Amino acid sequence: MIAVKVSGLIVDDASKSPVVILQELEGARYLPIWIGPFEAQAIANEIQGKRFPRPLTHDLLFTTVGSLK
Numbered sequence: 001m002i003a004v005k006v007s008g009l010i011v012d013d014a015s016k017s018p019v020v021i022l023q024e025l026e027g028a029r030y031l032p033i034w035i036g037p038f039e040a041q042a043i044a045n046e047i048q049g050k051r052f053p054r055p056l057t058h059d060l061l062f063t064t065v066g067s068l069k
Contacts, residue, residue, distance in 0.1 A: 004031065009043055 007023035007030060018040030022031040035043075042058055055063070 002027075006043065006047065009040060009047065 003025040004022040005025055006020060008021040010019050010021065011017070012019050012034065015034070017034050018037060019032045019034050020040070020043055022033065023029070042056065045052075
């Protein structure tokens with residue numbers, strides 16, 4: 001398994017679809033992944049540090065999976 005971080009969030013000019021860019025933590029490779037607009041908005045909110053009064057779906061899933069350790 002290779003550890004990565006979100007390096008950026010862009011829009012593909014050709015398809016007008018959002019793309020999340022993942023970068024290796026211990027390397028120079030990047031991996032673009034085309035995603036949907038709702039996923040892009042959730043990632044953008046997290047990058048910008050926006051907080052909401054109640055958890056969003058991905059927050060609940062993250063907490064649930066984290067508790068399985």
